[in-house]
Structures are given as structure tokens and as C-alpha cells.
Amino acid sequence: MIKRLIITLMASLFFIGSAAIYSDEAERVTFKNEQSKSDYTVLVNELRCLVCQNQTIADSDADLAKDLRAKVFTMVEAGQSRSDVIDYMTTRYGDFVLYRPAFKMKTLLLWLGPIVFLFLAIFFVIRWVRKQSVITPPPTLNEAQRASVRDLLNKTD
Amino acid sequence: MKKSALIPLGIFAVLVVFLAIGLGLKPREVPSPFIGKPVPEFTLPKLMAEGENISPQALKGQVWMLNVFASWCVSCRAEHDVLTRFINSEKVPVLGLNYKDEPKDAKAWLAALGNPYEHIAVDYEGQVGIDLGVYGVPETFVIDKKGIIRHKSTGPVFDETVQNDLLPLILKLREEQG
Numbered sequence: 001m002i003k004r005l006i007i008t009l010m011a012s013l014f015f016i017g018s019a020a021i022y023s024d025e026a027e028r029v030t031f032k033n034e035q036s037k038s039d040y041t042v043l044v045n046e047l048r049c050l051v052c053q054n055q056t057i058a059d060s061d062a063d064l065a066k067d068l069r070a071k072v073f074t075m076v077e078a079g080q081s082r083s084d085v086i087d088y089m090t091t092r093y094g095d096f097v098l099y100r101p102a103f104k105m106k107t108l109l110l111w112l113g114p115i116v117f118l119f120l121a122i123f124f125v126i127r128w129v130r131k132q133s134v135i136t137p138p139p140t141l142n143e144a145q146r147a148s149v150r151d152l153l154n155k156t157d
Numbered sequence: 158m159k160k161s162a163l164i165p166l167g168i169f170a171v172l173v174v175f176l177a178i179g180l181g182l183k184p185r186e187v188p189s190p191f192i193g194k195p196v197p198e199f200t201l202p203k204l205m206a207e208g209e210n211i212s213p214q215a216l217k218g219q220v221w222m223l224n225v226f227a228s229w230c231v232s233c234r235a236e237h238d239v240l241t242r243f244i245n246s247e248k249v250p251v252l253g254l255n256y257k258d259e260p261k262d263a264k265a266w267l268a269a270l271g272n273p274y275e276h277i278a279v280d281y282e283g284q285v286g287i288d289l290g291v292y293g294v295p296e297t298f299v300i301d302k303k304g305i306i307r308h309k310s311t312g313p314v315f316d317e318t319v320q321n322d323l324l325p326l327i328l329k330l331r332e333e334q335g
């Protein structure tokens with residue numbers, strides 16, 4: 001009984017904890033309008049935290065991520081567009097800061113690679129299926145072979 | 158043996174090559190977009206002189222380094238000795254950027270370990286740090302006579318970094334026309 005209670009308590013604590021971690025920064029600050037809020041939300045979820053490289057600045061609790069979130073906030077509140085903020089970040093941190101990299105010569109393989117591989121796979125599957133479905137013609141026998149088959153079939157005990 | 162039996166071996170060989178390349182990469186080292194660009198302008202208060210400001214203009218015309226440090230940063234303590242020896246032996250002017258630090262902590266840190274910097278700028282809010290694309294302290298920039306950033310190293314400076322990167326580059330840049 002007590003054991004079960006402890007487990008329930010721990011489980012609920014776990015959920016409270018995670019709710020606090022993932023609660024959106026946008027809810028804690030007030031925006032001047034909806035546009036500003038949606039720009040902010042999109043941007044912080046698209047910019048990479050340079051310190052903890054597999055998190056966005058929205059997810060990360062690193063000091064730098066906090067500073068960058070604050071910077072995004074001041075920029076969107078000042079009426080700057082999403083691309084202004086993206087430009088600001090890429091001139092300082094490079095394309096690496098973007099979770100959705102720009103489409104250009106250097107990133108061509110990144111964007112088109114999966115499509116190329118998909119078409120390659122389709123091509124090979126089609127070729128393989130075609131090869132399978134070719135009906136193998138029945139073996140042709142010459143007269144001597146036919147006679148021996150007939151012999152075998154007629155041989156009754 | 159049929160030729161097609163070699164296909165898996167071929168795929169495996171290609172995978173091995175890619176994985177071997179992947180092992181050698183350093184994802185922590187983000188290429189700086191500042192290489193070849195002028196050092197961003199800023200004016201910040203000096204740490205050691207109350208009421209005075211410092212900007213990169215003060216070092217124009219020389220080959221200099223900008224070192225981002227903080228008293229709370231453990232790797233800065235680790236590199237401090239190496240950096241000091243290098244600065245003193247080569248007489249390189251260095252602007253220290255005291256990043257997101259309490260001035261009194263920074264002063265105590267320098268008093269204990271020694272101060273190799275020619276100037277120290279206080280970046281209390283970390284704004285200049287953002288303008289320089291700083292993401293991990295310490296970072297060291299090498300700037301040429303024209304004020305162009307030529308090299309950036311992220312993380313502590315080791316003896317190897319000095320021997321392989323910083324020293325040869327600084328000697329080369331000193332030969333260039335200002």
C-alpha cells in the first residue's frame with residue numbers, strides 16, 4: 001500500500017517537473033501583439049543552441065540560450081521581421097545556428113539527397129520486380145528425351 | 158563466386174569510409190562566419206580604469222588578439238598560464254573581453270593569476286559576446302593590422318595551439334602590409 005503511494009507520488013512529481021521544464025517561455029512574457037508572439041515562438045524553435053548543440057534555444061536552459069531568447073524577444077517586439085532575426089543570428093553564428101538550413105549550393109545534398117535516394121530505391125525495386133515477373137519458358141525437350149519420359153510414365157508396376 | 162555477392166561488401170566499405178571521416182570531425186567546433194571579416198565595433202567600459210572606455214580602434218595597425226574570458230570559467234584558468242607565457246614572449250597586444258562577469262571577481266582573479274592583457278573590456282550583459290558569435294568561453298581571435306579577423310580558436314589555448322596555430326599565424330601577419 002505504502003509502496004504504491006510512493007510510486008504514485010514519484011510519478012506525479014516527475015510530471016510536475018517535466019511540465020515546468022517544457023513550459024513555453026512565451027507564456028511568461030507579455031507580447032505587444034499576436035504577430036510578435038507567433039514570430040517569437042517560431043524563431044526560438046528554429047534556432048540552435050550553440051552550447052548544447054542538439055537543442056533549440058527554446059529547449060535549452062544554457063545561459064547563452066537565455067540571452068539569445070531575450071535578443072529574439074527584443075527584436076520581434078521592436079517590429080523586426082523573422083528574416084531580420086535569422087540574418088542577425090547567421091551573421092554571428094553561421095548557418096549552423098539554423099535548424100532549417102537555407103537552400104543553397106552548399107546545402108544542396110542535404111536537401112535533395114533524400115529525394116535522390118528515394119528515386120534510386122524506386123528504380124531498383126521496379127527493376128527487381130520486373131525481373132521476378134518474367135515467366136520462365138517451359139523447358140524444351142528433344143525427341144529422344146520425350147521418348148524416355150514417355151517410357152518412364154508408362155512404366156507401371 | 159557471383160559478382161553480386163560483393164555488393165554487401167562494397168556497401169560496407171563505403172560505410173566504413175564515411176564513419177571513419179565522421180570520427181575525425183569535431184562538431185563542437187562551429188566554423189566562425191567572422192573569418193575574413195572586420196572585427197565588430199564596440200565601446201565598452203575598461204575593467205581597470207573607472208570611467209574610461211575601450212574599443213578595438215585602440216589596437217588598429219597592429220597584429221593583436223582578442224581573448225574572451227571570465228572568472229567563473231574553469232577552462233580560462235586552465236589556459237591562463239599558456240596564454241600569459243605566449244603573450245609575454247611574443248609581445249602580442251591582447252584585448253581581454255571579460256564576459257558576463259562581476260568586475261570585482263574578475264579583478265580578484267587577475268590579481269591572483271596575473272594580468273597579461275593590454276586592455277580589458279567589461280561585457281557585463283554579454284551583448285558584445287553575441288556580436289562576436291561567442292558561444293563558449295574561452296575564445297581567442299587573431300586580428301590583423303587592417304582589423305580583419307583571421308583566426309578564431311574556441312576553447313582553452315594549449316601549448317600545441319600556440320605552436321601549431323597562433324604563433325605561425327601571428328608571425329605571418331606581422332609580415333603583411335598594414
